[in-house]
Amino acid sequence: MNKAHKRYVNKVLRRIDCSNSYKKRIRNDLHIMMEEKALELNESDPYKLLGEPEQVAEEFAENMGVNLFTKYQYVSKKTILGTPVIQINNHNYRGYEYKSKKTIMGIPLVHINNKPLGVAKGIIACGSISMGIISLGGISIGVISFGGVSFALLLGIGGAALSGVVSIGGLAVAGLFAIGGAAFSNYISIGGAAIAKEFAYGGYAKAKVAIGKEINAKVGFYSESGKGEFVRKIVEDTQLMKDYIYSKVPDLSSFVKGVMDKCMYFVDSLR
Amino acid sequence: MKDLERIKKQLKKGTLEIIILRLISKKEMYGYEIIQQLEQNSNGFYSLKEGSLYPVLYRLEDSDFIESYMFHEEGKRKITRKYYKITDKGINQINDYLKEWNNFVFITNKILGIEGDINE
Numbered sequence: 001m002n003k004a005h006k007r008y009v010n011k012v013l014r015r016i017d018c019s020n021s022y023k024k025r026i027r028n029d030l031h032i033m034m035e036e037k038a039l040e041l042n043e044s045d046p047y048k049l050l051g052e053p054e055q056v057a058e059e060f061a062e063n064m065g066v067n068l069f070t071k072y073q074y075v076s077k078k079t080i081l082g083t084p085v086i087q088i089n090n091h092n093y094r095g096y097e098y099k100s101k102k103t104i105m106g107i108p109l110v111h112i113n114n115k116p117l118g119v120a121k122g123i124i125a126c127g128s129i130s131m132g133i134i135s136l137g138g139i140s141i142g143v144i145s146f147g148g149v150s151f152a153l154l155l156g157i158g159g160a161a162l163s164g165v166v167s168i169g170g171l172a173v174a175g176l177f178a179i180g181g182a183a184f185s186n187y188i189s190i191g192g193a194a195i196a197k198e199f200a201y202g203g204y205a206k207a208k209v210a211i212g213k214e215i216n217a218k219v220g221f222y223s224e225s226g227k228g229e230f231v232r233k234i235v236e237d238t239q240l241m242k243d244y245i246y247s248k249v250p251d252l253s254s255f256v257k258g259v260m261d262k263c264m265y266f267v268d269s270l271r
Numbered sequence: 272m273k274d275l276e277r278i279k280k281q282l283k284k285g286t287l288e289i290i291i292l293r294l295i296s297k298k299e300m301y302g303y304e305i306i307q308q309l310e311q312n313s314n315g316f317y318s319l320k321e322g323s324l325y326p327v328l329y330r331l332e333d334s335d336f337i338e339s340y341m342f343h344e345e346g347k348r349k350i351t352r353k354y355y356k357i358t359d360k361g362i363n364q365i366n367d368y369l370k371e372w373n374n375f376v377f378i379t380n381k382i383l384g385i386e387g388d389i390n391e
Contacts, residue, residue, distance in 0.1 A: 022329070028353075029302060029325050035350050036303045050321060059322025063284075064329070 005034050008046035008053055014096060015057035017067035026060065069096075107132075177259075188259055199256045201263045209245055209252065211263060213270050219248040223270040238264040283317065287327050289368045290317070292357070295337055296365045301352040302328070328355060336361035 009030045013023050030050070037049045050056055061068035097118065100110040104123055111122030111132070120127030126136045135142025140150040140158065150158035154165045161169035165176045172180030176187045183191030187198045194202035198209065205212030210220035211234070219230040221241050226232070230248045235241060242264065246252060252260075294305060306324060309317040331337045338358055343351045357365070 025329060026325065029328075030321060032351060032353050033302055033321055036301070036352070039350060040303070056320070056322050059320055060326060063323050063326035 002034075002044065002046075004044070005031060005046050008034075008050070011053035012057045012060070015054065015069045016061050016064070017069055018061075018064060020098065020101070022064070030056075188256060190259075190263065198253070199260060201260075209249055209256070209260070211241075211260070211267065211270070219245050221245075221267075234267060234270060238267060241267075284323075286372075287317075287319075287323065288330065289365075289372060291324075291327050292331055292336060292361060292365050292368065295331075295355050296357045296362060299354045299356040301342075301354050305355075331355075331361070334360075334364075336364050 009027050012030065013026060016023070016026070018026075034046055034049050038044050041049065043049060047053075058068055096112065096114050098110065098112040099108045099122070102109040108122040110124045111120040111127070112125075113120040113127035113130075116128060118128050120130040120132070120137065122132045124134045125132030125140075125142065128138045130137030130140045130145075130147065131142060133143045135145045135147070135150070135152075137147045138149070140147030141152075142150075143153045144155045145152035145158065145161070145163070146156075147158045149160045150156040150162070150169070152161070152163040152165075152167070154163065156163035156167045156169065156172075156174070158169045160171040161167040161180070162173045163175070165174060166179075167174035167177070167183075167185070168179045170181045172178040172183045172185075172189075172191065174183075174185040174189075176185060178185035178189045178194075178196070179191055181192045183189040183194045183196075183200075183202070185196045187196060188200070189196035189205075189207065190201045192202055193204045194200040194206070194210075194212070196207040198207055200207035200210045200212065200215075200217070202212050204214045205220070206216040207220075208218045210217035210222075210228075212220075212222060213224045215222040215226045215228065215231060217226070217228045217231060220226060220228060221232055221234045223234050230244075232241075232244065242260065245260070246257075290309070291305060294300060294308060300308070302321075302324060306319045306321075309319055328337070328339075332339060332355075335358055337355045339353050339355050341351055342354050343349075
């Protein structure tokens, strides 16, 4: 199927407030019509074949008795670098919603809802507020979540991310592993400010074992200042630092050792 | 002039369903063919766009007056066409529509004081 035709039809459908089954019919019919006209008129440009998508959508909406979604109430014809000089948002624009027919235990496989404060609930959910196994949204809640603010059971990624296992974000709070501007975790944290129980690495690092510019730890290495029982200034030889840490904390888990090994590659940046 | 356009639009809209069902009752047709036939037979008076045609076809199909099927044409023009054909329910409906239309035209003309050919 022609990509330009596909994009054109999507532009039409985006503006018509009707059920998915109707959208499917319109999509098929417009494709068939374009194919037919293209062959007859020897022209492939969808705009020349059917006209402006806004007008096509308007006519469909009017004749089907459904709402027309227009993002802007007014758009000036005069443009600067392709951008209209005046553009007034339409407050009636209600955004877009898609729910897949396929469900698992009554939950839609995919639910997209980008209406203002619209809630998307699905196995894969995407929306202003989203809840799902895989969840993407302004505020997202899920097993794996991505969003402005994300709450996750396993993995949360976002401006602010809170997760039971791994969080990555501006503010990252996690049960196991947090990476972020400010990272707080029960086990390992890496970030601008990293606070954890077991291991922390960052500008400011606080944990049992810490490596950073400033640290507060039982054992650790710092480049500027350090507080703690066995804290030392960072040295050239990373193996020496590791051996020192292992000697002071022999029960360090292999996972922490692994993460610490990787962090050692970046120790130079702390100097 | 604006009012005349509005009335014309309304009249066209009101009759489109009958006209399209009538066309399909005579012959199985595909979408573009309906548009072309209407335009030719009305000397451009019924110049339909997709946004007007398909909603009517959807209503007729949903009411079981017509049904559609896909036909893939082989040969030079390898394209898929969606043909519409009238159902038994549709045949009864078009007969009712035509009776109603005759009645409507007769009564409306009578009220308007028009008898016989409108051009007389």
